Amino acid sequence: MTKLTYRIGIDLGGTKMEGIRLSSSGDILQRERLPTPSGDYGATLQQVAHLVDHLALDPTVPVGIGTPGSRSRASGLIRNANSTCLNGRPLLEDLTELLQREVRIANDADCFTLSEAADGAGQATHTVFGVILGTGVGGGICVNGELLGGINGITGEWGHNPLPAPVSGSRDCYCGRSNCIETWLSGPGLSISYQAATGELIPARAIAELLARGEAAATDVIEQYCQQHWLWSSTSSTRTLSFSAVGFQISICFTSVSPNCWPHTYSPIMWQPASCLRNMVIHPASGAQRGSGPDTLN
Numbered sequence: 001m002t003k004l005t006y007r008i009g010i011d012l013g014g015t016k017m018e019g020i021r022l023s024s025s026g027d028i029l030q031r032e033r034l035p036t037p038s039g040d041y042g043a044t045l046q047q048v049a050h051l052v053d054h055l056a057l058d059p060t061v062p063v064g065i066g067t068p069g070s071r072s073r074a075s076g077l078i079r080n081a082n083s084t085c086l087n088g089r090p091l092l093e094d095l096t097e098l099l100q101r102e103v104r105i106a107n108d109a110d111c112f113t114l115s116e117a118a119d120g121a122g123q124a125t126h127t128v129f130g131v132i133l134g135t136g137v138g139g140g141i142c143v144n145g146e147l148l149g150g151i152n153g154i155t156g157e158w159g160h161n162p163l164p165a166p167v168s169g170s171r172d173c174y175c176g177r178s179n180c181i182e183t184w185l186s187g188p189g190l191s192i193s194y195q196a197a198t199g200e201l202i203p204a205r206a207i208a209e210l211l212a213r214g215e216a217a218a219t220d221v222i223e224q225y226c227q228q229h230w231l232w233s234s235t236s237s238t239r240t241l242s243f244s245a246v247g248f249q250i251s252i253c254f255t256s257v258s259p260n261c262w263p264h265t266y267s268p269i270m271w272q273p274a275s276c277l278r279n280m281v282i283h284p285a286s287g288a289q290r291g292s293g294p295d296t297l298n
Contacts, residue, residue, distance in 0.1 A: 008055050008063045010048065011108060012036070014083045014135030015187070019051045030055055041085040049098050062101060066108035067091065068136055070153040080154060082136030082182065084174055108132060109156065113140030114147045129156065137182040159186070165231055169196065184228055194221045 006029060010019040013036060021030040032054045037043035052063055069081025071092060078086045096103045113122075113130030122128035122142070132138040137159030141148045148155040159182035160175055171183035171192065183189050187204040195201040198217045210218035 004061060006057075006061065008052060008061055010051060010063060010065045012044075012048065012065055012067045012083075013108070014068060017047060017051060019055050021055045021057075036083070039085050041089055044083075044085065045094055045098055048095060052099055056101075059101060063095075063099060063103050064111075065095070065103065065105045066111040067105050068108060068138065070107050071105060073153065080157070080160075080175075082159075082174065082186075107138070107140065107153065109138035110140040110147055110149070113142050113156065117142035117145050117147075131158075133185060133187070135187055137185050167228075185225070190221070190225055193224065194218065197221055 005024055007022045007024075008019060009022060010017060015036055016033055017036050018031065018033040020028050020032075023029050032051055034047055034051055037047055048065070056063070067078065067081065067086065068083050069078045069086060071077070072079055076090055076092065077088050078091045079088070081087050092103060092105050095105070109130055109132045112132055113128055116122040116130055117125075117128040122130075123145075126144060128142045130140045130142075139156040139158045141156035160173065160177070160180045162177070163179045163181060163184070167179065167184065170178050171180075171189070172178050173180040173183050184193070190204045190207060191201055194207050194217065197220065207218050207221065211222055
């Protein structure tokens, strides 16, 4: 059997997809990013194929893909994905046929959490709770370096927990319920909060830019976001916290962690009030340094 000299890994997100070619020693040899077609399953498959074409030099090299949602053990179909065009689809089989190579898929938050627990920021800890905040809100749990999947493959997921405290207003979720945590703490959720305050709907990245310029509405919305994240994550997390750096938003999340959790938050940050965040330097978690950059949240 020929030893692989590199591997291909892809993060299939709701807003963008990013792929890397990784050497056998763990060095990133190449990185490519493409937008994810919104609501179009066929176009999403083709975009993944386009990304693989950019990265793969050998047609026999397998591809690993982190996806939203999880693959049903009974039917093989994707379920619970915030990229709803994936739900009910045989994603693994379709990609294997399209790419004509071995493909493995797993939940993106599980991939992140296992990576941090294996050789990242959480490798010296007993329990790691990994959180991804992006187009959706996801999570995973590792204990003693082993990923907990659960009978439905969704252990650690907290984005569709109900809000543990009352909020002003109600937001419908694609899952059929209202006021899931994801509707408030995701990138689109942050955009909706800003729209409620100003009447203008803009992406989270634009809110970050306004915050950096000291805009009052952006500062108020981020203050609210910090308080919500601190409260809601504290009801869902285990003893050890590991946050995925998915962009500007995660730097805000770091500041909202309870002081009791500071020793277990895997990023070298300094505590400062949310009103001072425009002066903060972003320090991503180790897993993000290997994969996502500080501008992946939209």
